[in-house]
Structure formats: structure tokens, C-alpha cells
Amino acid sequence: PGIHILHGVSVDVVAGQVRCVLGPNGTGKSTLLKVLFGFLPPSQGEVCAGGDPLDGVAPHQMGARGVVYLPQRPSVFPYLSVEVNLRLGAWTFRRDRARVRAAIGAAYERFPILAEKRGQNAGTLSGGQQRQLEIARALLNNPAVFLIDEPTTSIEPRIGARIYALIRDLADTGKAVLLVDQNIRGALDVADYVYVLRTGTMFAEGVRAEFT
Secondary structure, three states: OOOOOOOOOOOOOOOOOEEEEEOOOOOOHHHHHHHHOOOOOOOOOOOEEOOEEOOOOOHHHHHHHOEEEEOOOOOOOOOOEHHHHHHHHOHHHOOOHHHHHHHHHHHHHHOHHHHHOOOOEHHHOOHHHHHHHHHHHHHOOOOOEEEEEOOOOOOOHHHHHHHHHHHHHHHHOOOEEEEEEOOHHHHHHHOOEEEEEEOOEEEEEEEHHHHO
């Protein structure tokens, strides 16, 4: 029957909020995101977005449901330019050239470092810059929900602070963010609500003030 990693775990993702899942390695944090995004089927319970069930929806179909997933490891195409990476994010409306130009222009305005490096291969960017590219690419389709796994792994603290500021900005502009993290201080700086996992079960949850 297989091994069950999560037991009775329930989380809500709310528009305009960063909700954070904390816990040490091996507690099921990343597994939770994979279940929510359709990589792993839940053995019990269900996953819903906007009241609509997502059971059986494949990961490549999640974007059409307004849900995007940023994994712990960089997901950029390293041998393609920043510009091409962004254009791939606009693939679903690629025939609308005016919309593509406007969307990419807005991305460059929001992320000036990407405009500066638009002709460089994405693999030559720093870890923090690649994270910005991932967020910019995801935003092209105006998703409602961001599932983000360990966004500052192997990124120096100064740059990591910028990434957390971007995550906070996503929520402040109406997105729903579920952030999985081991960086407790960084996550608590931007979180509205906190879940704490321990060995696959919900150990504690509450508003940020209860954890600071």
C-alpha cells in the first residue's frame, strides 16, 4: 500500500496572505506541496481551489487553474536567455503578440535586473536572480495561488531578504501564497499565518504573532 508521509494535515491558502509551513527536514513539508500541485495523489481528503476540486488535475494543467509551483531547485531553462525564459512563460497566449510584449515589458519594469540581463543565458544568473526570473515568469499568466518551496536555499542572506520581500509583495497584490521553509526568521518576517509540521502531522498553527 506504500508509505504515508502526511497524516491528517489540512491547510488553507488565502488571497492576500502568506501562509507558511515550517518544520525540520523530513517532516513532509515538500511532500505537502507536491500533493497540492498534483505530483502525488492524496490517499484521503481532497485538494480544492476556489471551491473546485483539483483531484486528478495533472501538474501541467494547474496553471490553467491559477496555481503555480516554484520548487526548491531552480526551474529556469539554464541554456536559454532570460528573454526566452519569459516568452516560454507566455506560451499559452503566444499568438497575441501585443499581450506578450505588454506582459514581458511589465516583468522587466517590475524586475529591472532581468531587463539588464535579458540576453544572458538564465544559467549564468545568480541564485537570487534566477528566483526573480521564476517569479516573473509565473506572474505572466496572473495566477491566483503560489506554492513556494524553500525559496532562499543556498542564497546569501542579503539577497534572500529581497526574495522574501518579493513574496510579501505577491500577497500584498492579492495573491495567495503557501510558503514551505526552514528559514524560520525569514519566513516569519513575511508570514500572516503559520503551520508547523512534525513527523507528518500538524503540530501547531496560528497567526504570526503567536510564533514571534
